[in-house]
Amino acid sequence: MARITAEEKEQKKNQYDALIFQIFTEEGWDAVTYDRLAKELDIGKSSLQRYYPSNLFFATALQGKVFPLAIQKLDLSSKSAFIQSWLTAYHDENDHIFHEVIRMLMANIMNHGGAPATKSAIGRLIALLAQTLGEDDAKDAVITALGYTIYSYIEQ
Template sequence: MAKSTQKQALLTEQRIQQAIVDIFMEKGWEAISYGSIAKHTGLSRGGVQRIVPNKDAMMGAFQGQVSEFFTKQLDFSNEHSLTDSWVRALDNLHFRNCLKFFIGAISNDSPGKALAKQGFENFSEKVGEEKMQSLIGLSVYRLLDA
Protein backbone atom coordinates (compact mmCIF):
# COMPACT_ATOMS: atom_id res chain seq x y z
CA MET A 1 0.00 0.00 0.00
CA ALA A 2 2.84 2.42 0.82
CA LYS A 3 4.35 1.96 -2.63
CA SER A 4 1.05 2.90 -4.23
CA THR A 5 0.82 6.03 -2.09
CA GLN A 6 4.39 7.01 -2.95
CA LYS A 7 3.70 6.40 -6.63
CA GLN A 8 0.54 8.54 -6.45
CA ALA A 9 2.47 11.33 -4.70
CA LEU A 10 5.15 11.22 -7.40
CA LEU A 11 2.53 11.31 -10.15
CA THR A 12 0.82 14.27 -8.46
CA GLU A 13 4.12 16.12 -8.23
CA GLN A 14 4.81 15.42 -11.92
CA ARG A 15 1.32 16.70 -12.85
CA ILE A 16 1.96 19.91 -10.95
CA GLN A 17 5.38 20.38 -12.52
CA GLN A 18 3.98 19.80 -15.99
CA ALA A 19 1.12 22.22 -15.29
CA ILE A 20 3.65 24.88 -14.30
CA VAL A 21 5.55 24.40 -17.56
CA ASP A 22 2.33 24.35 -19.61
CA ILE A 23 0.99 27.52 -18.00
CA PHE A 24 4.35 29.23 -18.35
CA MET A 25 4.66 28.42 -22.04
CA GLU A 26 1.11 29.48 -22.87
CA LYS A 27 0.65 32.52 -20.63
CA GLY A 28 4.03 33.48 -19.17
CA TRP A 29 5.57 33.44 -15.71
CA GLU A 30 3.14 36.02 -14.33
CA ALA A 31 0.22 33.63 -14.94
CA ILE A 32 1.59 30.94 -12.64
CA SER A 33 -0.26 30.92 -9.34
CA TYR A 34 -1.69 28.35 -6.97
CA GLY A 35 -5.09 29.02 -8.49
CA SER A 36 -3.95 28.53 -12.09
CA ILE A 37 -2.06 25.35 -11.22
CA ALA A 38 -5.04 24.01 -9.25
CA LYS A 39 -7.38 24.74 -12.15
CA HIS A 40 -5.00 23.12 -14.65
CA THR A 41 -4.52 19.96 -12.56
CA GLY A 42 -7.90 19.66 -10.86
CA LEU A 43 -6.18 19.66 -7.46
CA SER A 44 -6.93 21.94 -4.54
CA ARG A 45 -4.87 25.09 -4.00
CA GLY A 46 -3.72 23.69 -0.66
CA GLY A 47 -2.65 20.45 -2.31
CA VAL A 48 -0.61 22.38 -4.85
CA GLN A 49 0.92 24.54 -2.13
CA ARG A 50 2.11 21.45 -0.23
CA ILE A 51 4.08 20.37 -3.31
CA VAL A 52 5.35 23.83 -4.36
CA PRO A 53 5.32 26.10 -1.31
CA ASN A 54 6.45 29.28 -3.12
CA LYS A 55 7.30 30.81 -6.53
CA ASP A 56 10.94 29.79 -6.18
CA ALA A 57 9.88 26.16 -5.76
CA MET A 58 7.63 26.53 -8.80
CA MET A 59 10.68 27.55 -10.78
CA GLY A 60 12.22 24.17 -9.98
CA ALA A 61 9.55 22.57 -12.15
CA PHE A 62 11.37 23.85 -15.21
CA GLN A 63 14.30 21.46 -14.63
CA GLY A 64 16.05 22.66 -17.77
CA GLN A 65 12.94 22.35 -19.93
CA VAL A 66 12.82 26.06 -20.73
CA SER A 67 16.44 26.29 -21.87
CA GLU A 68 16.08 23.07 -23.84
CA PHE A 69 12.95 24.30 -25.61
CA PHE A 70 14.60 27.67 -26.26
CA THR A 71 17.70 26.22 -27.92
CA LYS A 72 15.72 23.68 -29.97
CA GLN A 73 14.12 26.60 -31.81
CA LEU A 74 17.49 27.81 -33.09
CA ASP A 75 19.80 26.82 -35.92
CA PHE A 76 23.40 27.12 -34.75
CA SER A 77 24.98 26.01 -38.04
CA ASN A 78 26.25 29.52 -38.84
CA GLU A 79 25.71 33.12 -37.78
CA HIS A 80 23.19 33.92 -40.52
CA SER A 81 21.13 30.79 -39.78
CA LEU A 82 21.16 31.61 -36.08
CA THR A 83 19.87 35.13 -36.68
CA ASP A 84 17.19 33.91 -39.11
CA SER A 85 16.01 31.18 -36.76
CA TRP A 86 15.97 33.63 -33.83
CA VAL A 87 13.83 36.10 -35.77
CA ARG A 88 11.42 33.30 -36.76
CA ALA A 89 11.34 32.04 -33.17
CA LEU A 90 10.28 35.48 -31.95
CA ASP A 91 6.93 34.79 -33.65
CA ASN A 92 6.47 31.74 -31.39
CA LEU A 93 4.53 32.52 -28.21
CA HIS A 94 6.40 29.90 -26.18
CA PHE A 95 9.78 31.25 -27.28
CA ARG A 96 8.71 34.80 -26.41
CA ASN A 97 7.51 33.70 -22.98
CA CYS A 98 10.87 32.02 -22.32
CA LEU A 99 12.70 35.13 -23.45
CA LYS A 100 10.49 37.43 -21.37
CA PHE A 101 11.17 35.26 -18.33
CA PHE A 102 14.94 35.41 -18.80
CA ILE A 103 14.96 39.16 -19.44
CA GLY A 104 12.55 39.90 -16.60
CA ALA A 105 14.39 37.66 -14.13
CA ILE A 106 17.48 39.82 -14.41
CA SER A 107 15.78 42.62 -12.48
CA ASN A 108 14.75 40.36 -9.59
CA ASP A 109 16.86 39.19 -6.71
CA SER A 110 15.60 35.61 -6.77
CA PRO A 111 16.63 32.18 -8.02
CA GLY A 112 15.23 33.30 -11.38
CA LYS A 113 18.07 35.77 -11.68
CA ALA A 114 20.64 33.04 -11.16
CA LEU A 115 18.82 30.86 -13.69
CA ALA A 116 18.73 33.69 -16.24
CA LYS A 117 22.39 34.52 -15.66
CA GLN A 118 23.39 30.91 -16.20
CA GLY A 119 21.25 30.73 -19.34
CA PHE A 120 22.79 33.90 -20.78
CA GLU A 121 26.30 32.70 -19.93
CA ASN A 122 25.69 29.33 -21.58
CA PHE A 123 24.27 30.98 -24.66
CA SER A 124 27.14 33.47 -24.80
CA GLU A 125 29.67 30.62 -24.66
CA LYS A 126 27.88 28.94 -27.55
CA VAL A 127 27.48 31.93 -29.89
CA GLY A 128 29.82 34.60 -28.57
CA GLU A 129 29.10 37.60 -26.41
CA GLU A 130 28.70 40.07 -29.26
CA LYS A 131 26.17 37.87 -31.09
CA MET A 132 24.25 37.21 -27.90
CA GLN A 133 24.03 40.93 -27.14
CA SER A 134 22.85 41.62 -30.68
CA LEU A 135 20.09 39.00 -30.47
CA ILE A 136 18.95 40.08 -27.02
CA GLY A 137 18.85 43.72 -28.16
CA LEU A 138 16.84 42.73 -31.23
CA SER A 139 14.50 40.76 -28.99
CA VAL A 140 13.87 43.57 -26.55
CA TYR A 141 13.04 45.86 -29.46
CA ARG A 142 10.68 43.25 -31.00
CA LEU A 143 9.02 42.48 -27.66
CA LEU A 144 7.96 46.11 -27.41
CA ASP A 145 5.59 45.45 -30.32
CA ALA A 146 4.40 42.02 -29.14
Protein backbone atom coordinates (compact mmCIF):
# COMPACT_ATOMS: atom_id res chain seq x y z
CA MET A 1 0.00 0.00 0.00
CA ALA A 2 1.43 3.37 -1.01
CA ARG A 3 2.04 5.96 1.66
CA ILE A 4 0.27 9.26 1.29
CA THR A 5 2.18 12.52 1.28
CA ALA A 6 1.85 15.10 4.03
CA GLU A 7 -0.10 17.27 1.60
CA GLU A 8 -2.54 14.44 0.80
CA LYS A 9 -2.94 13.72 4.50
CA GLU A 10 -3.74 17.38 5.16
CA GLN A 11 -6.26 17.43 2.30
CA LYS A 12 -7.98 14.34 3.70
CA LYS A 13 -8.05 15.85 7.19
CA ASN A 14 -9.60 19.04 5.80
CA GLN A 15 -12.22 16.96 3.95
CA TYR A 16 -13.02 14.99 7.11
CA ASP A 17 -13.15 18.17 9.21
CA ALA A 18 -15.56 19.76 6.72
CA LEU A 19 -17.88 16.76 6.93
CA ILE A 20 -17.77 16.79 10.74
CA PHE A 21 -18.69 20.49 10.73
CA GLN A 22 -21.52 19.90 8.25
CA ILE A 23 -23.02 17.01 10.21
CA PHE A 24 -22.61 18.89 13.48
CA THR A 25 -24.36 22.04 12.26
CA GLU A 26 -27.14 20.18 10.46
CA GLU A 27 -27.84 17.32 12.87
CA GLY A 28 -25.94 17.85 16.10
CA TRP A 29 -23.07 16.36 18.07
CA ASP A 30 -24.66 12.93 18.56
CA ALA A 31 -24.75 12.42 14.78
CA VAL A 32 -20.95 12.78 14.52
CA THR A 33 -19.80 9.16 14.87
CA TYR A 34 -17.13 6.93 13.38
CA ASP A 35 -19.84 4.86 11.69
CA ARG A 36 -21.51 7.88 10.12
CA LEU A 37 -18.28 9.46 8.93
CA ALA A 38 -16.91 6.19 7.53
CA LYS A 39 -20.14 5.59 5.63
CA GLU A 40 -20.31 9.13 4.19
CA LEU A 41 -16.62 9.11 3.25
CA ASP A 42 -16.64 5.50 2.04
CA ILE A 43 -13.61 4.59 4.15
CA GLY A 44 -12.93 2.28 7.07
CA LYS A 45 -13.26 3.42 10.66
CA SER A 46 -9.60 2.55 11.21
CA SER A 47 -8.68 5.15 8.58
CA LEU A 48 -10.57 7.78 10.56
CA GLN A 49 -8.88 6.74 13.78
CA ARG A 50 -5.53 7.75 12.29
CA TYR A 51 -6.85 11.31 12.25
CA TYR A 52 -9.13 11.17 15.31
CA PRO A 53 -7.80 8.66 17.90
CA SER A 54 -11.06 8.89 19.86
CA ASN A 55 -14.40 10.55 19.26
CA LEU A 56 -13.31 13.37 21.59
CA PHE A 57 -10.97 14.45 18.83
CA PHE A 58 -13.88 15.16 16.48
CA ALA A 59 -14.09 18.43 18.41
CA THR A 60 -10.78 19.49 16.84
CA ALA A 61 -12.58 19.67 13.49
CA LEU A 62 -14.83 22.34 14.96
CA GLN A 63 -12.06 24.45 16.49
CA GLY A 64 -12.38 28.07 15.53
CA LYS A 65 -15.66 27.46 13.71
CA VAL A 66 -18.35 26.95 16.33
CA PHE A 67 -17.13 29.33 19.06
CA PRO A 68 -18.03 32.40 16.95
CA LEU A 69 -21.47 30.90 16.25
CA ALA A 70 -22.10 30.26 19.93
CA ILE A 71 -20.67 33.47 21.36
CA GLN A 72 -22.96 35.66 19.26
CA LYS A 73 -25.89 34.28 21.28
CA LEU A 74 -24.49 35.50 24.59
CA ASP A 75 -24.95 38.82 26.37
CA LEU A 76 -21.63 39.62 28.02
CA SER A 77 -22.77 42.85 29.68
CA SER A 78 -23.37 41.41 33.16
CA LYS A 79 -23.27 38.14 35.04
CA SER A 80 -27.05 37.79 35.16
CA ALA A 81 -27.44 38.80 31.50
CA PHE A 82 -24.81 36.23 30.52
CA ILE A 83 -26.50 33.42 32.44
CA GLN A 84 -29.95 34.33 31.12
CA SER A 85 -28.72 34.57 27.52
CA TRP A 86 -26.95 31.21 27.93
CA LEU A 87 -30.17 29.55 29.12
CA THR A 88 -32.25 31.22 26.41
CA ALA A 89 -29.83 30.15 23.68
CA TYR A 90 -29.52 26.63 25.09
CA HIS A 91 -33.29 26.11 25.04
CA ASP A 92 -33.95 27.89 21.71
CA GLU A 93 -35.89 25.36 19.63
CA ASN A 94 -35.46 27.44 16.45
CA ASP A 95 -31.65 27.43 16.50
CA HIS A 96 -29.94 24.27 17.72
CA ILE A 97 -26.31 25.32 17.18
CA PHE A 98 -25.70 26.78 20.67
CA HIS A 99 -27.41 23.79 22.27
CA GLU A 100 -25.23 21.39 20.28
CA VAL A 101 -22.03 23.31 21.05
CA ILE A 102 -22.80 23.09 24.77
CA ARG A 103 -23.75 19.39 24.51
CA MET A 104 -20.43 18.74 22.80
CA LEU A 105 -18.54 20.67 25.48
CA MET A 106 -20.38 18.83 28.25
CA ALA A 107 -19.76 15.42 26.66
CA ASN A 108 -16.08 16.22 26.35
CA ILE A 109 -15.82 17.64 29.87
CA MET A 110 -17.49 14.59 31.38
CA ASN A 111 -15.11 12.29 29.53
CA HIS A 112 -11.89 12.63 31.55
CA GLY A 113 -11.95 16.40 31.78
CA GLY A 114 -12.22 17.05 28.09
CA ALA A 115 -9.98 17.44 25.12
CA PRO A 116 -7.53 20.34 24.95
CA ALA A 117 -9.83 22.09 22.46
CA THR A 118 -12.67 21.95 24.98
CA LYS A 119 -10.55 23.39 27.78
CA SER A 120 -9.34 26.08 25.42
CA ALA A 121 -12.90 27.05 24.45
CA ILE A 122 -13.96 27.40 28.09
CA GLY A 123 -10.82 29.43 28.78
CA ARG A 124 -11.53 31.75 25.82
CA LEU A 125 -15.10 32.25 27.01
CA ILE A 126 -13.96 33.12 30.52
CA ALA A 127 -11.31 35.51 29.15
CA LEU A 128 -13.85 37.24 26.92
CA LEU A 129 -16.35 37.57 29.75
CA ALA A 130 -13.60 38.74 32.14
CA GLN A 131 -13.12 41.83 30.00
CA THR A 132 -16.48 43.04 31.28
CA LEU A 133 -16.93 41.26 34.60
CA GLY A 134 -13.45 40.58 35.87
CA GLU A 135 -11.83 37.16 36.21
CA ASP A 136 -13.65 35.91 39.34
CA ASP A 137 -17.15 36.90 38.23
CA ALA A 138 -16.49 35.54 34.74
CA LYS A 139 -15.47 32.14 36.13
CA ASP A 140 -18.45 32.15 38.47
CA ALA A 141 -20.84 33.01 35.63
CA VAL A 142 -19.51 30.21 33.42
CA ILE A 143 -19.61 27.71 36.29
CA THR A 144 -23.19 28.74 37.07
CA ALA A 145 -24.24 28.45 33.41
CA LEU A 146 -22.62 25.02 33.12
CA GLY A 147 -24.36 23.98 36.34
CA TYR A 148 -27.73 25.05 34.98
CA THR A 149 -26.96 23.08 31.83
CA ILE A 150 -26.23 19.93 33.82
CA TYR A 151 -29.38 20.45 35.85
CA SER A 152 -31.44 20.80 32.66
CA TYR A 153 -30.50 17.19 31.79
CA ILE A 154 -32.33 16.10 34.95
CA GLU A 155 -35.49 17.86 33.78
CA GLN A 156 -35.50 16.22 30.33
